[in-house]
Ligand SMILES: Nc1ncnc2c1ncn2[C@@H]1O[C@H](COP(=O)(O)OP(=O)(O)OP(=O)(O)O)[C@@H](O)[C@H]1O
């Protein structure tokens with residue numbers, strides 16, 4: 001499903017002339033329907049790794065394949081099509097401020113031209129799953145941090161993605177809510193979705209007893225399974 | 229279908245966000261179209277007057293009393309520039325004069341003999357009804373034996389023509405200038421809007437929205453601004469017609485012998501609306517068109 005081959009990412013930086021090395025010669029492979037945690041301290045490169053997967057960023061070196069397709073070779077239309085198969089929960093949420101909770105979640109269905117009834121039904125399903133159906137008419141600014149995060153989760157799940165990328169999905173949630181969300185991810189995973197969760201909470205990953213790729217300063221320092 | 233309604237919804241959002249600058253764009257479009265409309269109306273009125281007078285353009289050749297009127301008539305009828313030729317005999321001329329004088333006919337009773345000359349009235353073929361042709365033809369008629377004097381009117385029709393051209397040029401010039409301003413305002417408004425929504429557009433891209441869905445709304449917004457501007461212009465022109473037409477009608481009838489033409493035909497309206505759409509579309513295309521693929 002996902003292949004990283006000697007991937008490095010250097011960001012241009014205002015701090016140092018040679019830039020910031022966010023990822024350094026990263027190689028791993030994730031099979032279809034795997035559930036993988038990417039862990040590491042702040043600044044280790046977790047978000048960068050996920051951003052490369054949706055082609056929000058391009059690698060400085062190396063190759064990335066998703067579903068057998070080399071991301072660097074894709075044309076814009078193919079990238080759009082690929083993104084429709086991926087559900088992303090961004091670390092910073094990225095909800096659209098001038099749309100209601102409902103519209104934020106429905107957006108990802110509408111952009112691929114889903115029928116109105118279908119949009120209504122699926123969006124409400126997804127909001128119910130994260131416990132936010134009562135707030136479907138609210139605007140993001142009127143939500144708590146945790147609620148916003150749950151909207152972002154609903155948005156990522158509503159399309160029943162082939163690949164779910166979650167960047168600190170439970171950072172703003174209490175342990176109980178976080179546990180519920182993880183259970184939700186597990187259900188999605190058993191239905192065949194490949195799940196990649198980035199988090200700095202080692203404990204969370206350990207509790208879930210799933211494969212864990214550990215990053216440190218941009219390098220893979222440990223991979224608890226999977227073919228490298 | 230659902231994608232279309234989504235696109236329209238997005239466009240509505242874009243319009244609501246852009247606020248006063250889209251009002252400015254609409255007003256400039258309206259101003260431009262109203263200006264062009266008014267000048268074109270003036271030009272068209274003059275054009276009608278000109279056509280009217282060209283149709284009336286005649287050469288009158290007065291014959292001396294010895295002239296062989298019938299053979300002259302045959303001669304001029306043989307010329308291609310002459311659409312029609314008519315002989316007005318001395319008797320007919322007197323009869324006409326009687327008609328004009330109406331109740332003061334007794335003035336004519338005392339005349340010893342008919343003092344009026346016979347004349348040939350020539351109507352010109354449509355393609356010969358230009359001032360130059362008329363003048364040339366009048367010259368030829370004047371050189372015929374038996375023709376005493378030639379009269380024709382052409383010069384001021386020419387002047388009318390010049391005015392019409394000047395008015396069209398001025399109208400199109402000012403209108404074009406304002407249209408350019410309108411296009412640039414639409415461009416500015418779309419650029420500002422894309423900047424304000426840059427983050428949002430990026431998120432939409434990341435969740436798999438195609439470029440058409442992301443930029444389409446700006447294009448549609450521009451076109452809608454243009455069309456609304458055109459509608460406002462149509463309203464202004466219609467109002468102008470209602471206010472001005474009754475006042476201008478007597479003046480026009482007096483000076484040009486014309487009914488005023490109506491300002492706007494349905495076709496004009498359609499052209500104006502299409503023009504608005506094109507103008508607005510062009511404006512936003514300048515802002516968001518770069519790198520856009522169908
Ligand atoms: N757009 C950017 N421009 C420059 N440097 C960046 C950019 N994004 C990230 N970096 C740098 O790259 C490194 C890795 O960042 P990244 O966001 O991937 O870390 P992370 O593991 O997600 O950290 P966190 O747990 O705090 O979210 C950091 O040193 C960061 O400063």
Ligand SMILES: [Mg+2]
Nearest residue numbers: 046047091167
């Ligand atoms: Mg991060």
